[in-house]
Amino acid sequence: MNKNNERLTAPEISNLWTHYIRETMGLCVIKYMLNTVQDPEIHKVFRTAQGLCDKHISKLKELFLQEHFPVPKGFNDKDVNLDTPPLFTDFFCLNYIHTMTMHGSQSYSLAFTVSIRQDIRDFYYQCNLDTMELYNQSLEVLISLKLLNPPPYYSTPDKVHFIKSLDYVTDLVGSKRTMNAVECGNIYFNLEKSMMTKGCLIAFKQVCKDKPIIKFLEKAINAANKHIGIFTTLLLKEDLHLPHTFDSEITNSNDAPFSEKLMLFHSGFLFAAALSYYGTAAMYSMRADIVLQCEKSIFDDLLIYSSFGKLIIKKNWMEQPPFADDRKMI
Numbered sequence: 001m002n003k004n005n006e007r008l009t010a011p012e013i014s015n016l017w018t019h020y021i022r023e024t025m026g027l028c029v030i031k032y033m034l035n036t037v038q039d040p041e042i043h044k045v046f047r048t049a050q051g052l053c054d055k056h057i058s059k060l061k062e063l064f065l066q067e068h069f070p071v072p073k074g075f076n077d078k079d080v081n082l083d084t085p086p087l088f089t090d091f092f093c094l095n096y097i098h099t100m101t102m103h104g105s106q107s108y109s110l111a112f113t114v115s116i117r118q119d120i121r122d123f124y125y126q127c128n129l130d131t132m133e134l135y136n137q138s139l140e141v142l143i144s145l146k147l148l149n150p151p152p153y154y155s156t157p158d159k160v161h162f163i164k165s166l167d168y169v170t171d172l173v174g175s176k177r178t179m180n181a182v183e184c185g186n187i188y189f190n191l192e193k194s195m196m197t198k199g200c201l202i203a204f205k206q207v208c209k210d211k212p213i214i215k216f217l218e219k220a221i222n223a224a225n226k227h228i229g230i231f232t233t234l235l236l237k238e239d240l241h242l243p244h245t246f247d248s249e250i251t252n253s254n255d256a257p258f259s260e261k262l263m264l265f266h267s268g269f270l271f272a273a274a275l276s277y278y279g280t281a282a283m284y285s286m287r288a289d290i291v292l293q294c295e296k297s298i299f300d301d302l303l304i305y306s307s308f309g310k311l312i313i314k315k316n317w318m319e320q321p322p323f324a325d326d327r328k329m330i
Helices: 010-036 040-066 090-113 118-144 181-207 211-237 260-284 288-314
Strands: none
Touching: 010 040, 010 090, 010 118, 010 260, 040 090, 040 118, 090 118, 090 181, 090 260, 181 211, 181 260, 211 260, 211 288, 260 288
């Protein structure tokens, strides 16, 4: 029995279960990239990442065992082939791990705020610290290697200004005001994440041998291209620069370093994350055309995520989340 003598709540069970599956997936990718990167500074980042993954997985297993909760299958060494040649450049790998820290920070913060038990809160408090440490380390290496492409710079205002007209928020057609800093920041980072997603999808399609998965990846790449085009246009109309693209950071290897199950699951994870950050961009935007484009992107991603769900269930690769007790059957 756990030291708190308290049962796990539904959000705590959900977060621990989901976290384990995603963490074991991430560890497979990190092990492979650690084995292929050449730059010593980038190698250090991945050593840190692997250590944090191992620590988190160990604690998750401990929590499952003390609760007599079956440990999810997740992913393991059978889902990664460390002997395959590099599929990604060092530049891609560094940006990949940096992007994953952003996703991790968002997930851990949410898990912390919906947890009740002290030991679960302590765990996710530490996970937040860990991912911030990795974020800082990966960012410092991007800066030191002169690989960082920062978001656009805005001049600071000379005084406080107030919105005077409803045109600020209702200009769906016709002339539009310039993009404010909040809108620009969200669009830039969303575009950067979409470009990383596209890079992963291109790599997976290049090495995948399963025809239904290849077909799904083609649809996913088309959706990513559409969204990249939309948000690229928004920035260029403001004469603002774009993030790096990663299409050319995929090597010509056609040897799959990951199982098809992992590549499919990872693709679904990226689209699930996109739903969240497009939603955030829509919520904080005050320009109607930007909100509309975010909502269209969310709809597109929901269709892709639905296709992912059907395919992974058909493949019998989707573990069933924990259910509430069915009182009618007791």
